[in-house]
Amino acid sequence: MRYIQFTHPSRGIAAAAGYGGRLAQAGIENQLDWLFGTALTGFAGQARNGQFPVDLYEDKNNTYVRAELPGVTRDTISVEIVDGALSIQASRKGKAAGGEDTVQLKRLVSIPDEVQADKVSAAYENGILAVTLPWSEEAKPRKINVSVN
């Protein structure tokens, strides 16, 4: 299980992609996988060992997670927030030599604490799972007008 972690930039700490649960090299390994996977062999990012490519974006109000999950059965998609991490699970049915086989896909993405867990929404279109994680009001940047007497 690979794990993405990022420190929230709004807290004044530079965004960092570290990897929990495994050695520090796992991060480099992942980046090398990505580089070789896309640049050298020319193959699009593909799921290996139940892994699938994940993108993270953010704007003033939300953090967005985009996961490439082509051809998974809709009913099996599960998006959960567990201990400050977003857990994405799904399974894909494939044809194997002896009949059908099912591939389990799972990934944990750590998310900022400021996310309102009860307002998380997800959509699945064209094989992309899009999760929107709204920030709580306190975490949003606020402009305070100071009046000087």
Added chain:
Amino acid sequence: MSIFNTSNDSSNGASAVAEQPAACRPRYEVAETEGAYALSVFLPGVSRESLEITDEDGELRITGRRAQGAPSGSAVLHRESSDASYELVLTHDNTVDTGKTVAELRDGVLSLSLAKAESAKPRKISVN
């Protein structure tokens, strides 16, 4: 983009756009039955409108552009996917009856049923 994937050429409409990154080969699977080849191509992020399939001179060409994944006005925190469009070129030496090809795009997976040409089907030859 790859030094091995020499079948990518810039004359194709999808990759002719200057801002497009070079095309990459999507993951695919081929299964064979008695009457047809079943091809599954994984094309996450490609909609029906941005997908193009041509089959001529024994060459099946599938190109697809990905929809913009980032929500507008957002900043990238972490990126693993690529913006490159997909391009897959497979040759079949006219053993496929192109008139009977059936394609379906569902949840980012393109399923193609390529019917075998009569000449490619197994034939039993009796000995006199």
